[in-house]
Amino acid sequence: MGSLNVPPALLRWVSGIDVATATAGPTAVDVPDHATTLLLRVERRELIVMGPRTRAAYHAGGAGHSCVRVRMRPGRAQALLGRPLRDLADRVLPLRALPGLDIDQFATDPVTALDGAWAGLPVPPARLDEAARLLAGGTVAAAAARLHLSERRLHTLFLDGTGLSPKRFARIDRLRTVLAAGAEPGRWADIAASAGYYDQSHMTGEFRRLMGVPPAAFTAGRFPAATSCTERQGHP
Incomplete structure (x- = not known):
């Protein structure tokens, strides 16, 4: 690639x-x-x-x-x-x-x-960009307050603009931070803290739910059984 x-x-x-x-x-x-x-x-x-x-x-x-x-x-x-x-x-x-x-x-x-x-198209307001940045290091309530929005309004903006709720968006963002950090023995606690998890246990549980295996197994190449690549298609 x-x-x-x-x-x-x-x-x-x-x-x-x-x-x-x-x-x-x-x-x-x-x-x-x-x-x-x-x-x-x-x-x-x-x-x-x-x-x-x-x-x-x-x-x-x-x-x-x-x-x-x-x-x-x-x-x-x-x-x-x-x-x-x-x-x-x-x-x-x-x-x-x-x-x-x-x-x-x-x-x-x-x-x-x-x-x-x-080039000539009007660029949408950057409110979702700012909300995504705020969610990376905080809560939905804090992000909504900084943007002077209700939590319900922020939820609607995320569903319409990203297809995800703010909480799910933030979960995936934290996971991607962990994946980008790589893996070194003894660093899981530090990675969990830098990604915004409460503790290493919380990170491990979330990683397992989203990736199908815990972090140590994933970095060692012990993946779930591979499946054939299928797609659900419809019309937008």
């Missing part, structure tokens, strides 16, 4: 763009992700939207097609699709097209294609 350099103007919409080609190998792991992702299967010119993933998936690695993956910032996919995302969690849906996006150019030069398609 290769990450592309994203210009500042496009970073208002996306948090990253990757180009990948599946190859035969060991078990592949799709970790939980609170972002909505646009994906183009290059050979088929097939565009899909992947909602946030609330549990890890393990499947047998195998040779496959190339794809372009665009990880969207909170609230941006809602603006592009013109609909709330509250029913997209753990779903993969086909997209017929996106306004202004040249699919052939997107397949060969994703950054230029997206920059051209979205």
Whole structure:
């Protein structure tokens, strides 16, 4: 997988763009992700939207097609699709097209294609970005208070803009912090504290629920049994 350099103007919409080609190998792991992702299967010119993933998936690695993956910032996919995302969690849906996006150019030069398609679009307010930042180190109540919103209103904004409740969004964010920290013997307590968990036991329990195995087993490569890669599809 290769990450592309994203210009500042496009970073208002996306948090990253990757180009990948599946190859035969060991078990592949799709970790939980609170972002909505646009994906183009290059050979088929097939565009899909992947909602946030609330549990890890393990499947047998195998040779496959190339794809372009665009990880969207909170609230941006809602603006592009013109609909709330509250029913997209753990779903993969086909997209017929996106306004202004040249699919052939997107397949060969994703950054230029997206920059051209979205340059003139009004960027949604950054309220969800700020809320996500506040949740990373605090509670839903504290985040709502800082934003001068009721907790109920914040809950609605997150469901519509990310497909997740604020609490579930924060859980996945903490888990991703743990995964990004890597694993070194004797550091679990420090990692738990830096990720915002009450203690190491709390982190271990949450990790097991979202990843299917405890942290030590995961870092040692003792994964759950791999399954075939399946998708539930519908129409957005």
